[in-house]
Amino acid sequence: MGEEGIWKDVTKQGINPGKATILALGKAFPPQLVMQEFLVDGYFRSTNCDNPELKQKLARLCKTTTVKTRYVVMSEEILMKYPELVSEGIPTVKQRLEICNEAVTEMAIEASQACMKNWGGSLADITHLVYVSSSEARLPGGDLYLAKGLGLSPDTQRIMLYFAGCSGGVAGLRVAKDIAENNPGSRVLLATSETTIIGFKPPSADRPYDLVGVALFGDGAAAMIIGSDPILEYEKPLFELHTAVQEFLPHTEKKIDGRLTEEGISFKLARELPQIIEDSVEGFCDKLMSVVGFQNKEYNELFWAVHPGGPAILNRIEKRLDLLPEKLSASRRALMDYGNASSNTIVYVLEYMIEEGLKTRRDDREDHEWGLILAFGPGITFEGILARNLCALNVT
Incomplete structure (x- = not known):
């Protein structure tokens, strides 16, 4: 089955047997x-x-x-x-x-x-x-x-x-x-x-x-x-986790530098960090998107749950991928309300994404919306998951 066939087949399904789902936050x-x-x-x-x-x-x-x-x-x-x-x-x-x-x-x-x-x-x-x-x-x-x-x-x-x-x-x-x-x-x-x-x-x-x-x-x-394989009698699947990818960028291990010292942890972030992420994010996302046959840079067809490392990183990603402003609104809200809370923040983003989706749900909206869950950390390491928003299944 070609990529286009995979995309059409998976989209028609409800929850794919054996695929991991987020069941609660x-x-x-x-x-x-x-x-x-x-x-x-x-x-x-x-x-x-x-x-x-x-x-x-x-x-x-x-x-x-x-x-x-x-x-x-x-x-x-x-x-x-x-x-x-x-x-x-x-x-x-x-x-x-x-x-x-x-x-x-x-x-x-x-x-x-x-x-x-x-x-x-x-x-x-x-x-x-x-x-x-x-x-x-x-x-x-x-x-x-x-x-x-x-x-x-x-x-x-x-x-x-x-x-x-x-x-x-x-x-x-x-x-x-x-x-x-x-x-x-x-x-x-x-x-x-x-x-x-x-x-x-x-x-x-x-x-x-x-x-x-x-x-x-x-x-x-x-x-x-x-x-x-959620038990639908009492479990409400929120997101299906289709494909996960990790990638580190060679020669960038000093760009996010943290050291445990006698006076606690000391961090240094390189000024060029947002630019480095911008330069690499498109290829990384294309790798994930190709799994289900997205082509022609269809970035605005996806939802975007991006860890808000800071406004500069979000701005660079939005610009490089030509995203509509609302695509990163959940990330910006999480940053505004909680700051960058490191590993926790992606959950806050997903919560806001669910909230916004319930408010703006339309009859013509794809019930099983595809998207990317992304974060960037020391390494520089990219973490990404191609996922489907299943929240529409929980709306009666």
């Missing part, structure tokens, strides 16, 4: 909500810094990121308990991990419970756990603490993905897809959890990129249930 956040308009004064006050030049620079960055609100673990109580976090040159990785390890587990449990509630299944039905985080380090890992906190069976098979950065959510989804399709009857819980405390530092002219992180990143957790 969930999210959770720490209690501190930060309004972007008050961030600058609060950050400089809490770090005891009085540098007008750096303050003005952060104010400019806060406007360009398009972020309006974020949630963060950091609080006045934490800074009172650990005042050394705002001091230069003091080893604080131990203190940071004490905070982060507990915080990410708590958020992951809450997000997983929310996801389970949305799913309708039971803990006993969970056969596998995939846990993703770039905000902790311990042995045993956060996957065990999450399993224990949820009360999962000791027989639950676990896997961790650490330090995959912004691509971690889609990487975890790729792994969960493989597990679900190779273990008939399985139900995979994918949980992601992140906090910026691991890299929180006072402002410094020697670390100008830190201000970008302050203006852009947020904390939170997310969860998904993935399984094939």
Whole structure:
């Protein structure tokens, strides 16, 4: 069967037997909500810094990121308990991990419970756990603490993905897809959890990129249930995961550079990162689209669930692929409301996509809309999944 035949055959089907589907989504956040308009004064006050030049620079960055609100673990109580976090040159990785390890587990449990509630299944039905985080380090890992906190069976098979950065959510989804399709009857819980405390530092002219992180990143957790052959009596498939691809760009490993130091994690992003992604995104997407016979650059025929690494990346992708503005609206909303929450953010994007789809559904709209789920992380690594939006099947 040629590519065109594959496309027509698959489109006519409801849910393809054996193909992994996302069955539920969930999210959770720490209690501190930060309004972007008050961030600058609060950050400089809490770090005891009085540098007008750096303050003005952060104010400019806060406007360009398009972020309006974020949630963060950091609080006045934490800074009172650990005042050394705002001091230069003091080893604080131990203190940071004490905070982060507990915080990410708590958020992951809450997000997983929310996801389970949305799913309708039971803990006993969970056969596998995939846990993703770039905000902790311990042995045993956060996957065990999450399993224990949820009360999962000791027989639950676990896997961790650490330090995959912004691509971690889609990487975890790729792994969960493989597990679900190779273990008939399985139900995979994918949980992601992140906090910026691991890299929180006072402002410094020697670390100008830190201000970008302050203006852009947020904390939170997310969860998904993935399984094939859904039981339609109580499971509502949201997206079918058709094909997953990972690709790294040679000679770009220093373009997203993160290092665990005695003072926490230190990140550096190359200025040319948005350009590098723009130059490579078209070929990567064409590779995924060709699986079902999309031709002639039919990008606007797809839905686009893109991890919002930042407005520059979204703008470059929109321009290179000549996307209609609404195609990235879910990504832009997630960035505005939650900031770049690293691996979690793709779930927030998918939630907004479902919400927007239900509001704008038309009779002439294709019931099984194809699209791409994309993220970019250290490597530079591209993660992509060709998927179908099945939400129309749940509308009666």
